[in-house]
Amino acid sequence: MPVQTPLVQRLGPAAQRALDLAIALASGVLCWYAAASTSPLLVPEPPWLAVVAGVLFGAPMLIRRRRPVVVAVVIAVVTALVLASGVIPDYASPAPVAVAGVAAYTVGRHVDGSPGVRSILVMMGFLVAGTAFSSGSAESPGLAGIVVALNASGAAWAIGWTLRERHKRAEQAITENTLRAVAEERLRIARDMHDTIGHSLSLIAVKSGVANHVARERPEAVLDALAVIEAESRGALAELRRVVGALRTEPDYTPAPTLADLGRLAGNAESAGVSVRLTVDCAGDLPAPVALTAYRIVQESLTNVVRHAAPASCRVEVETADGTLRISVEDDGTRHSTMTPGGGTGLVGMCERVAAHGGTFSAGPQSGGGFAVVATLPYQDVA
Incomplete structure (x- = not known):
């Protein structure tokens, strides 16, 4: 049975909550700092606006696993708004783009099928719009910023999708190996039961027929038949105990037979x-x-x-x-x-x-x- 690698192992609930809290704090602080670091050459912004930006980016990340599509769309809309409005300047745009990449990764990791694809396309649309409106001056990143935003979100989603598919294949392999092992064990048990118990019961059936046939004419032959029936019954019981003991993972009652x-x-x-x-x-x-x-x-x-x-x-x-x-x-x-x-x-x-x-x-x-x-x-x- 294959062993899961760290890339396909799932964190426990407590570890997931701690990780999401850390990501939410990091996202909020990073975007707050990006919004607060307005160049002196630009129009100064009120401090509370940077705090709002940090909260808008950090708070949704707390529920990114439970509502990945909603979080991705919210982060994309907020990114487009702060970039287009200049709350976060062009030179600090990697901060919100990085948070959007985490949201895109979460979609790829947890959302299967067309809903995930549609949400990532919507997300890319908002990122392009926000980056384009923020790139109105000659000194702005322009097309390069759009390309970076698209690549970041697309690559993050692709990484999440790859890990999800890998985890799914690993789980399928484990399930298939388990079912195969169960089927092989059932087949082995069936063979053992057929070979051991069936052999003894066949002899018992034959000797019972002989005893019934000669009971009146040759009574002495009945005793011989009963002796064989008794011996085979004891042997069949011992074999049955051995098989049942193996099923219960207990020590065998009798050793396995050999050529002797x-x-x-x-x-x-x-x-x-x-x-x-x-x-x-x-x-x-x-x-x-x-x-x-x-x-x-x-x-x-x-x-x-x-x-x-x-x-x-x-x-x-x-x-x-x-x-x-x-x-x-x-x-x-x-x-x-x-x-x-x-x-x-x-x-x-x-x-x-x-x-x-x-x-x-x-x-x-x-x-x-x-x-x-x-x-x-x-x-x-x-x-």
Whole structure:
């Protein structure tokens, strides 16, 4: 998630009020001084007129954030009046123009769309008019003063607009990253629930059906089925606690499974009528995420065999070579015509897990019968 830079960070309410007060005082004092510094060669002005000018420039700046358009227009009108009337002489015109620039910046920073553009155009019109009327003598700035006033207000507005757009893009990026992280976490949880709880419930469903079918003819088989159901129920509960614990940011109740637990998966599948031949040939230690992904792929593959092809024989091979872990699960069963309602997400989940590691995945019927799942997971050796 991107971190906001100081240019796009917002000040707190107290800091904003303090800043606005400082700007208002600075604007008032600056324009008061500009109005009070009339050249001795010109007609002297009463002192109270300079005070009025300072108040007219400073007071609106206190509400520049709440009413940026109103403040900008007021400052533009006052600037035009003091320049055209000579209350502030030409040589001191940078003072009111600077205050107008702050107002223009506020419009660009806080007003979006056409209202902001219209207000800045109106503001420029008043500044041009005031500067033009103040430039009636040969010694006055003339066209240069108009250009300076336009450039100052336009540049200030552009800076404010740029910062506003940058802040908006930063907020959009944060929102998008948050939504993406939430979606990825939901997908991860869905995969874990499907792979873990779904595996146990599939075996429970199969063994329950077996027990119900042979209850009268072979009572001893019922006890074996109930033992498997009890073990799988406990395993499913432990996995459910682990997932819920992760959601609550609590320590896991049980450690994540590894390749050493593949034997338990094979035993569970055999208890459901699938003969499993398991081969694990891994040199060195695997990264935990890679080992967990391999475990989930084997788990989901065996679950599919139990659901859709039992009784059958299955060969599971897990081996490493040249920094790549290869998982192969092949069976010789015939897929049942009826599928589990709501099924079909297992293969998608396996493909997503493999893609997250930059590996390859394939799954489909074999030419000689049966079904095969093959995945490769590149990894780096754990030191």
